[in-house]
Amino acid sequence: MIRQEELSISTAGRGTVDLTADIQQAVSRSGIKSGLCHVFLKHTSASLMLCENADPAVRRDLETFMSRYVPDGDPMFTHTAEGPDDMPAHVRSILTQNDLNLPVVDGRCALGTWQGVYLWEHRHAAHRRNVLLTITGD
Amino acid sequence: MIRQEELSISTAGRGTVDLTADIQQAVSRSGIKSGLCHVFLKHTSASLMLCENADPAVRRDLETFMSRYVPDGDPMFTHTAEGPDDMPAHVRSILTQNDLNLPVVDGRCALGTWQGVYLWEHRHAAHRRNVLLTITGD
């Protein structure tokens, strides 16, 4: 069986959005009990990550890390048409993920206890982001 | 259905090669309308990325970024058998991707408007790179 569904996610600008519950609900709706759930972000200035889900400081520290090594307005960048966060957003996207596969067991994504799925918005402005789920299995 | 096909890609040394059209054609040949296209690069000194496809400056700036943090000939590296770009190529590969999954909808990879699939050659010499596609679905 193959089930595809698109999620439309609103971001409030740079920062993370927890997609875990949305994805678990889509897997439940699919009726698939065993297989894989593919998560695909159709953008190049935001990304996906499997991140620790208990302490929000982890995601703040990840932002601090990226801000140190991929700072907005870095003069090494020439692609600046959309502003100082344009090229840093692409670099952050390349260093993280735009697609993930999650195992489905007993009708749910079998994440580790401390794993959540996050969309990481890298632009400062709010955006609407499309995430295409492809759930396959029995 | 499962269809597998190997692409042989010639690179001209360090830089990017747009694989998007080759992949779309393989999906079309497969006859699969709905599912996933897995792209696998069988090498550890080149990589794959989903990157902005409109302005070549984005890929030049990515090269600039990698050259700053993973410079050729960095004395921290001991694995230098094939020259100053040997170990930097492995690091760049680890920081990006060697496999991608792309959703297939209506017989085509459902990429975002600004997404292209690129092979990123990290060695300075020209290479022939093998990319194995596995297309699954209905």
Next chain:
Amino acid sequence: MIRQEELSISTAGRGTVDLTADIQQAVSRSGIKSGLCHVFLKHTSASLMLCENADPAVRRDLETFMSRYVPDGDPMFTHTAEGPDDMPAHVRSILTQNDLNLPVVDGRCALGTWQGVYLWEHRHAAHRRNVLLTITGD
């Protein structure tokens, strides 16, 4: 066909563990000849990588690289509950992979000649890590 199997991997603290043989044996046990083998690490302070498999210096140099840019005890990090290697482990995990898909051809993962699959433990203490394999195909 879908076959799922969980591997339990003991690490000796920071460093790499070669999973290639374990994965090849699981693919063989599955009886699947053509398709994909998904490898999923259920943790956020270790990661997976497809790495050069011939010279151990490559993995030592990768460790050196990460130690330079994501050093233990860096004062920029606030999430330090489990010690100076806590947040660096999460950053290293985000910069590499927690899931991989490997093509299966003729009943084996069709890796490149120089590719191995490694678990990279980022914590200094020994850990037991769970890796969930989902093998799909014919």
